[in-house]
Amino acid sequence: MRAVIIDGYVDEPACFGVPPYISPYIRYIAGALREKGFLEHDIDYFTIDSLRTATPEDAQLLKKADIVVILSGMTVPGKYLRSSPITPGEIENLCTLASGIKVLGGPIRLGFSKEGGKGAKELGIDAEDTILAKSDIEAFVYDLFENGKLCDPEDISHRMRTVDEIGRWSKLGAFIIAQHPDYPHVMCEMETYRGCGRKVHCSFCTERFYGHSDHRPVADVIAEVSSLYDLGARNFRIGRQPDLLSYHAKDIGADVLQPSPDVLETLYSGIRKVAPELKVLHMDNTNPATMVAYPEQSLEILKTIVKYHTSGDIAALGIESADPAVVRANDLK
Ligand code: SF4
Known part of the structure; x- marks a missing residue:
């Protein structure tokens, strides 16, 4: 076949x-x-x-x-x-x-x-x-x-994959990067979780269609980086999540989930351990609402990122509008 x-x-x-x-x-x-x-x-x-x-x-x-x-x-x-x-x-x-x-x-x-x-x-x-x-x-x-x-x-029924499945498939499928035209300079987009943790969702956004956030175990993400690194990848972006500050965040009953700084320290230090000679470690997507609701934890996470990342990294805040009427009409963050 x-x-x-x-x-x-x-x-x-x-x-x-x-x-x-x-x-x-x-x-x-x-x-x-x-x-x-x-x-x-x-x-x-x-x-x-x-x-x-x-x-x-x-x-x-x-x-x-x-x-x-x-x-x-x-x-x-x-x-x-x-x-x-x-x-x-x-x-x-x-x-x-x-x-x-x-x-x-x-x-x-x-x-x-x-x-x-x-x-x-x-x-x-x-x-x-x-x-x-x-x-x-x-x-x-x-x-x-x-x-x-x-x-x-x-x-065949149309279904969503599970976190366990992508834990296995991500490692087994890492070899495919060698067929990418930009290999070995290909940039590997890494997933920590998908599905937006907000209780209401911005009107334009498709992330809601992924359902509840399904956080990958930190060990799975690190293991995937390790597999990709062993195959020659040197460029990584932790970009597949709606808000990196909320990776494994806790629901304490508030509107915004409470960040888990320790998890981000484990993730970033683990990546650096398995990929010591990486050239790029960037991120994408942070929700400013998390920073406003939890400034101390957010700052701790940002310091962790700065400790381990490479230059040129950008924490995209994704503020679509500052006009209160537009924000209200579209349930923006
Ligand atoms: S907060 Fe971000 S991920 Fe969530 S609905 Fe809005 S744009 Fe989408």
């Missing part, structure tokens, strides 16, 4: 996967396939930009693959310096070219938008025999195989 993973890129409020970044989804999908018996050399990975200049041999890989998995989803699209996300037309063309089973998924299931400021639209893709993974694509791909055989996609 052979598989091709096509990276059409993702850009979400709390996850980035446009080169030089590789999103966790790609590594999870590769790991899910590995756990179902695919060998590393059975799995080919292309970014959409590299496929645009594909050789005839690359096209043959696509034609011959038993399964082609296309990841896409620009829910908060931006302007990119040297990459262009996959278009609906390209998805249709690739699905026509591939003869095996085709699975499309990722944040694209929530809608499709070409650029920032434009609302996401329903998928209008004309590719009849392509299956849209309506929940987590990595879980759908995993469930598609049983005892080395492909199951009927109609029998």
Whole structure:
């Protein structure tokens, strides 16, 4: 059995996967396939930009693959310096070219938008025999195989992956970074948790669709960094979470979760231990409401980050508007 993973890129409020970044989804999908018996050399990975200049041999890989998995989803699209996300037309063309089973998924299931400021639209893709993974694509791909055989996609329920599953798949799928065009300078987007812990959610944001926050064990994140580092990765961004200050935060009944500074110290010191020669350790996403509600704990965490990170790091606060009327109307933080 052979598989091709096509990276059409993702850009979400709390996850980035446009080169030089590789999103966790790609590594999870590769790991899910590995756990179902695919060998590393059975799995080919292309970014959409590299496929645009594909050789005839690359096209043959696509034609011959038993399964082609296309990841896409620009829910908060931006302007990119040297990459262009996959278009609906390209998805249709690739699905026509591939003869095996085709699975499309990722944040694209929530809608499709070409650029920032434009609302996401329903998928209008004309590719009849392509299956849209309506929940987590990595879980759908995993469930598609049983005892080395492909199951009927109609029998597969669309579900979310578990934290335990991505703990395993992230390590098994780490090898795929070597196929990224920017390897070894690829930037690995790391997930600590997904799902926004706020009780109400900002009107524009898709993070609510991931449900309650599902925090990964610190040891799993460190183990994933270790696997990636052993395979040559030197650039990491802890970017896949809505608020890094709230990683393993406690619900003490207040509007805002109470941060856990010790957890961040364990995470950052652990990463430095397993990846002593890393070149980049950056972060993304902090919620200013956490800083206002818990200034002491937030400061402690920020000091921890400064102790271990590399230069050029930015704590993006994500303040959409300072206009009280706009904040109220859109439930902004
Ligand atoms: S605080 Fe708002 S923008 Fe940030 S993840 Fe939650 S809902 Fe989305």
